[in-house]
Amino acid sequence: MELLEGKLVSQKTKDELKLEVESLKKEGINPKLAVIMVGNDSASQIYVRNKNKACEYVGIEFEEYLLSEETKQEELLELIEKLNNKKEINGILLQSPIPRHLDINEAFRKISPEKDVDGFNPINVGKLVLGQDTFISCTPFGIIKILEDYNIEIEGKNAVVIGRSNIVGKPMSQCLLNKNATVTICHSKTKDLPSITKNADILVVAIGKPCFVTKDMVKPGAVVIDVGINRMEDGKLKGDVDFDGVKDKVSYITPVPGGVGPMTVAMLMTNVIKAAKNQNK
Ligand code: NDP
Numbered sequence: 001m002e003l004l005e006g007k008l009v010s011q012k013t014k015d016e017l018k019l020e021v022e023s024l025k026k027e028g029i030n031p032k033l034a035v036i037m038v039g040n041d042s043a044s045q046i047y048v049r050n051k052n053k054a055c056e057y058v059g060i061e062f063e064e065y066l067l068s069e070e071t072k073q074e075e076l077l078e079l080i081e082k083l084n085n086k087k088e089i090n091g092i093l094l095q096s097p098i099p100r101h102l103d104i105n106e107a108f109r110k111i112s113p114e115k116d117v118d119g120f121n122p123i124n125v126g127k128l129v130l131g132q133d134t135f136i137s138c139t140p141f142g143i144i145k146i147l148e149d150y151n152i153e154i155e156g157k158n159a160v161v162i163g164r165s166n167i168v169g170k171p172m173s174q175c176l177l178n179k180n181a182t183v184t185i186c187h188s189k190t191k192d193l194p195s196i197t198k199n200a201d202i203l204v205v206a207i208g209k210p211c212f213v214t215k216d217m218v219k220p221g222a223v224v225i226d227v228g229i230n231r232m233e234d235g236k237l238k239g240d241v242d243f244d245g246v247k248d249k250v251s252y253i254t255p256v257p258g259g260v261g262p263m264t265v266a267m268l269m270t271n272v273i274k275a276a277k278n279q280n281k
Contacts, residue, residue, distance in 0.1 A: 004254045009149045010262035021059035031276035032061040033091040034083050038098040039069040054265045084112040090276040091117035117271035135271050140172040142263025155180040162186045163206035211242040224253040
């Protein structure tokens with residue numbers, strides 16, 4: 001078994017981007033990301049801090065907009081509109097979750113597709129489905145990048161994705177299809193899940209249940225991508241895959257932490273730089 005070390009691929013990606021930003025700055029292009037956070041979700045605060053740190057490292061300017069828990073939908077939309085119109089802002093990210101009284105889908109629709117570095121605007125999702133150039137949402141984009149970095153072939157492979165969320169499962173399935181895999185999408189209503197997962201050459205698990213995928217569910221020699229981040233009572237993080245049980249049966253597996261998570265941030269940086277370049281063409 002070989003570990004797919006997202007942490008290392010992420011570092012390499014950020015180092016390359018750092019050089020690219022240095023040369024963009026010489027051309028007068030200063031990539032800048034605006035992050036909007038509504039309320040005080042503690043996990044979100046950590047995610048935003050990590051994004052800020054990555055921006056600092058790569059040389060991307062970072063602007064944070066902290067809105068109160070009581071923010072009204074119109075106020076959120078107004079802020080997005082203001083950022084859409086600010087020429088110096090290249091990327092806009094709305095950190096989820098946002099309070100339940102707000103409509104996140106309307107907010108994602110409001111973010112200009114050219115600045116939608118998370119790839120959640122329906123225009124960009126549509127482009128992904130059509131196989132057109134777009135901003136791919138960062139977690140699936142990062143997973144494709146890890147597979148490519150380790151020269152793992154996708155074309156012609158049986159890929160199974162467990163989970164169909166808009167942020168991970170669906171775009172992941174589409175990315176694998178665009179890379180010519182034969183894709184099966186599973187979810188909570190899927191019958192006899194192990195009979196499907198046992199045929200997976202590439203198995204991506206994004207459900208949010210610790211150690212859900214066990215040894216008897218994976219094909220010998222499979223490539224296993226564990227997207228899950230589950231905080232256990234002892235404070236440790238666990239993935240959706242029973243890593244210790246599965247590791248000797250598979251060819252490659254991502255660890256948690258240090259697998260998919262760091263790639264998500266690196267791909268956000270990639271998308272911000274792409275946005276800056278597109279807007280300065
Ligand atoms: P969601 O809760 O939005 O979606 C979970 C999906 O899993 C749903 O499609 C659900 O099916 C499916 N599911 C739940 N239980 C089962 C089951 N028993 N059998 C089969 N399918 C099941 O989660 P997210 O996609 O947002 O996140 C998934 C995990 O990935 C979480 O642990 C999250 O923390 C992590 N994550 C990690 C990221 C990273 O950077 N590493 C980024 C984003 C998320 P149904 O649709 O039928 O309800």
